Amino acid sequence: MSGQRNSLLIDIGNSRIKFAFGSDLTKINVCSSITELIPYLHQVSNIWLSSVGKASQVKQLQGLVLPLGIDLHIVATQKQAHGLKFAYQDMTTMGVDRWLAMIAASQETIKPMAVLSLGTANTCDVLYEGRHLGGWIAPGFSLMKDSLQIRTAQVFADSQIPTKLTLGDKTQDCVNLGCLAQQQGFVLMANNYLLSRFNDYDIFVTGGASSLVEQLNLPKVTFFENLVLSGLNILSEKIDE
Numbered sequence: 001m002s003g004q005r006n007s008l009l010i011d012i013g014n015s016r017i018k019f020a021f022g023s024d025l026t027k028i029n030v031c032s033s034i035t036e037l038i039p040y041l042h043q044v045s046n047i048w049l050s051s052v053g054k055a056s057q058v059k060q061l062q063g064l065v066l067p068l069g070i071d072l073h074i075v076a077t078q079k080q081a082h083g084l085k086f087a088y089q090d091m092t093t094m095g096v097d098r099w100l101a102m103i104a105a106s107q108e109t110i111k112p113m114a115v116l117s118l119g120t121a122n123t124c125d126v127l128y129e130g131r132h133l134g135g136w137i138a139p140g141f142s143l144m145k146d147s148l149q150i151r152t153a154q155v156f157a158d159s160q161i162p163t164k165l166t167l168g169d170k171t172q173d174c175v176n177l178g179c180l181a182q183q184q185g186f187v188l189m190a191n192n193y194l195l196s197r198f199n200d201y202d203i204f205v206t207g208g209a210s211s212l213v214e215q216l217n218l219p220k221v222t223f224f225e226n227l228v229l230s231g232l233n234i235l236s237e238k239i240d241e
Contacts, residue, residue, distance in 0.1 A: 008044040009232040010037070012051040012058070013097065014120035016208070020229050023237065028226050034060045046071040048232040052095050075100065075235060082106065082234065086132040098123050100231025102132060105204045107234065108222070112198040114190040115227070118183065118207035124190045128198075138186055141209050144179045164215060180212060187213045191220060 011018045017031050021044070031037065034057050047070055051058050058074065065072050077091040077099040084106055088094045097117065102125055105115045112128045120143055125135035139147065141161075148155050158172045165181055168174035187205065194201040203220050205213065206227040214223065224230065 006043075006045045007236050008037075008040060008047045009229045009236070010047060010049045010061075011097065011226065011228040011232070012049070012054045013208075013228075014052060017057075018226055018229060020226075020233075023233050025226070025229055025233065028229060034064070037061070038064065041065060041068055041070065044070060046073065046236075048073045048075060048236045050075050050096050050100055050228055050232055052097050073236070075232065082238075083130050084127065084132060085130060087134045088132075095123070097228045098125055098135070100235075101125075101204075101206060101227035102127060102231075103234055104224075104227040104230035106130075107230075108204065109202045112194060112201040114194055114201070114203045116187060116190060116203065116205045116207075117227070118186075118205065118209040118213065122183070122186050122207075122209075124186065126190075126193070136186075136190075138182075141179050141183045141212055144182060145175060148175055148179075161212070183209065183212050184216055187216060187218070187221070191218055194220075 007022045009020050018028055019037065020028050041064060047065060049058065049061065049072060051074070062072060075096055077094050077096050079086055079091050082103050084102060086094065086099070101117055102115050105113060106127060115125045115127065117123045118140060120140050122138045122140050123135060126133045155171060155175060160176055162176050162180050165177060165184060168177045190203060194203065201220060202222065203218065204222055204224060204227065206224045210223055
């Protein structure tokens with residue numbers, strides 16, 4: 001088994017852990033705890049890890065791999081990487097998931113682009129000629145809905161996730177549809193921003209809530225199941241060269 005196929009790529013997100021083996025990103029697995037990864041650890045010799053503020057889970061994984069002799073690469077953001085220069089002055093404040101997603105997306109096109117990740121938080125980052133120009137961070141669908149219920153009197157919702165943007169005729173539906181409208185608006189505003197500045201461009205969308213915006217059918221949008229794992233794979237391939 002080659003070093004690349006013998007790698008485990010792990011993305012510890014805000015709500016779930018996603019992982020895949022080596023360069024085969026056709027099968028992305030999901031779990032909720034580090035202990036669920038134990039059966040896979042004996043199959044690999046190295047691990048590439050992305051984690052957003054989950055120090056306890058990283059420490060737990062470190063404890064599991066140490067006695068097995070597995071090389072654990074914990075990825076951190078850098079000001080310049082893979083031909084990209086990032087706008088942040090303090091790179092420690094940029095989530096490594098955003099950074100990896102941009103690295104992965106930059107391999108897909110040379111056009112100006114927006115890289116959107118839709119999950120617990122919605123993020124948008126714009127790149128042009130190898131430079132990260134900046135971006136946006138906003139609450140994701142579930143976070144918006146939870147905030148409404150917690151902070152607003154007489155507003156409540158249910159667990160339904162709408163598949164089509166229509167108008168609600170009861171509070172639960174109005175909340176769900178309103179959050180969907182804001183989720184879709186995030187993507188539309190990214191499209192409008194690029195449209196106002198560039199003749200041609202691409203938009204790449206990833207994240208667990210991507211399905212909520214598929215009905216927009218924007219011609220410039222391409223969906224990816226997990227750009228973070230793709231970015232981890234690119235870094236691991238670079239080291240293996």
